[in-house]
Amino acid sequence: MRNVAVVGFALGPLSAGDQHHTAQELLYLSVRRTLTECGVDRDAIDLQLAGSADYIDGKPFGFVQSLDVTGTWPPRQDSHLEMDAAFAAYYGWLKIQAEECDTVMVVGYGKNSEGDLDRVSNIRLDPYYQAAIGLEATSTSALQASAYMARSGATDRDLAEIVARNRASGAANPETLLRQPASAEELLETPWAVEPLRRGYLAPKADTAVCLLLAAEGKAEKMCARPIWIQGIDQRAEMQSLGARDLSRSRSAELATAKALEMAALKSARDVDLIELSAATPVEEMILREAMKLEPKGESGPTINPSGGPLCGHPFMMTGLIRLGEVFRRMGDGSGATRGIAHATQGHCLQQNLVFALGKERRKP
Numbered sequence: 372m373r374n375v376a377v378v379g380f381a382l383g384p385l386s387a388g389d390q391h392h393t394a395q396e397l398l399y400l401s402v403r404r405t406l407t408e409c410g411v412d413r414d415a416i417d418l419q420l421a422g423s424a425d426y427i428d429g430k431p432f433g434f435v436q437s438l439d440v441t442g443t444w445p446p447r448q449d450s451h452l453e454m455d456a457a458f459a460a461y462y463g464w465l466k467i468q469a470e471e472c473d474t475v476m477v478v479g480y481g482k483n484s485e486g487d488l489d490r491v492s493n494i495r496l497d498p499y500y501q502a503a504i505g506l507e508a509t510s511t512s513a514l515q516a517s518a519y520m521a522r523s524g525a526t527d528r529d530l531a532e533i534v535a536r537n538r539a540s541g542a543a544n545p546e547t548l549l550r551q552p553a554s555a556e557e558l559l560e561t562p563w564a565v566e567p568l569r570r571g572y573l574a575p576k577a578d579t580a581v582c583l584l585l586a587a588e589g590k591a592e593k594m595c596a597r598p599i600w601i602q603g604i605d606q607r608a609e610m611q612s613l614g615a616r617d618l619s620r621s622r623s624a625e626l627a628t629a630k631a632l633e634m635a636a637l638k639s640a641r642d643v644d645l646i647e648l649s650a651a652t653p654v655e656e657m658i659l660r661e662a663m664k665l666e667p668k669g670e671s672g673p674t675i676n677p678s679g680g681p682l683c684g685h686p687f688m689m690t691g692l693i694r695l696g697e698v699f700r701r702m703g704d705g706s707g708a709t710r711g712i713a714h715a716t717q718g719h720c721l722q723q724n725l726v727f728a729l730g731k732e733r734r735k736p
Contacts, residue, residue: 374733375467376591376598379584380696381405385548385577385684388484394428397580398480399440405476405582409594413442416584417472419449420463421479422456423688426494428485441478448472455479455649457691457715457725460583461606467587474594475585479689483576488687495718497612508651508719509573511613513565515720516654518619520567525657527567529668531555533653534572534682536669541679548577548684574651574685581689583696588733597703599711603635603728613720624662624714624724635728636735637710640665643728644708645674645701647694649716651681658721659714673712677701691715691725698729 381404383397392400406412419441425433434451443449448471452459456479463475492508519525535555542552553571561571584594591598607623607630609616616622628640640646640663650656656675657667665672676682678697681690691714698711710730717723 372734373468373470374588374600375464375585376588376595376600377583377695377699377729378586378591378595378598379405379409380582380699381408382546382581382693382696383579384546385579385686387548387575387577389482389578394433394480394482394580395436395440397482397578398437398478398582401580401582402440402476402478405584409584411594415474415594416476417448417474418463418466419447419476419478420459421451422454422459422477422692423451423479423481424453424491426486426491427481427483427488427687437478437480441476455688455691455715455717456581457695457713458606458717460585460692460695461604461725463585464601464604467585473587473590477583477585477692478581479692480580481686481688482578483687484578488576491687492719501613509568510565511719512652512654513568514613515618516567516652518617519654519658522619523657523667525654525667527559528555530572530653531558533656533669534558537676537680537682540677541683544679544683547679548575549679550683568652572653574681577684577686579686579689581692581696583692583699597731599699599702599729599731600733601727602730602734603631603633603637604726605630605634606723606725608723611718611722618720619658621658621662621721621724624659624721624726627724627726628663628712631712631726631728635730637728640712641672643673643710643712645677645698646712646714647676647678647680647697648714649681649691649694651685653682655721663712695727698727702729702731
């Protein structure tokens with residue numbers, strides 16, 4: 372297998388509603404910043420991949436407009452996924468493994484503030500029985516929370532403490548949306564969104580754009596002083612129907628983690644220094660911790676979401692790729708972290724999960 376590294380990452384500051392830029396203008400800023408930091412121009416990139424959904428802002432074929440930003444002339448290899456952009460990164464990794472390219476630009480964009488995310492999340496459900504009754508992400512997350520709390524005995528305070536921990540981390544991140552810490556007591560005073568989830572427990576939608584560069588060994592070292600290598604990677608999906616799986620667990624996250632760790636020659640998720648989880652509720656974080664064989668409440672183990680995670684800002688279709696970029700950034704900042712995990716998810720209640728195991732060293736044969 373070819374060694375592949377993350378060599379560049381740029382993220383625009385998250386905002387509740389950017390009134391001054393289109394999605395493509397936001398993307399331009401991130402693309403130019405990434406290329407500049409890597410010291411290359413657009414001709415150095417073999418393949419460009421995007422993760423977005425025109426349903427978000429209601430602009431049909433909006434992804435075509437983004438081609439003016441990523442650069443398509445002279446004609447270049449390009450593809451677009453209607454998924455979180457992290458899955459586009461996985462596709463890019465596969466294309467490098469197939470020796471169809473050596474360098475990949477992965478972008479994610481979409482102005483969440485211009486769309487109705489409840490309607491977008493509704494159409495991802497089974498169209499005959501579940502979407503038809505008006506379910507959306509908050510309601511299905513509440514169903515998942517009820518199932519998990521009934522099985523595990525987790526309390527309302529447990530959920531509040533997890534959110535408070537993420538908010539404390541987010542206070543030190545200048546690019547995230549919520550930069551004010553909140554105590555568990557304050558969060559417990561927020562009203563119900565859908566019981567047992569309070570409004571303070573939900574990830575706030577955000578506008579931004581993200582760009583990340585992947586490169587194969589031989590080129591990665593020329594583009595980045597501290598490339599962070601993808602040592603393991605795996606993705607798994609479960610049934611779409613909410614009634615066809617145990618919502619209180621995530622078997623797909625468990626399998627994806629186990630396979631990614633095996634590829635990276637790691638025995639446990641405890642062997643890494645930091646983990647970025649795409650958890651849009653505190654219950655999702657607890658379920659993912661459990662799937663990774665970690666303490667569900669976070670009493671010990673690796674640092675979880677040092678960036679603040681999605682609970683401090685959740686730009687739909689970009690959150691997973693941001694997790695990968697945050698691990699890259701924090702492992703390359705001289706803090707001493709040598710191994711990390713980035714997680715992305717798609718669908719309701721952790722239906723599909725993607726796990727990257729990353730390290731400062733190349734993957735051993």
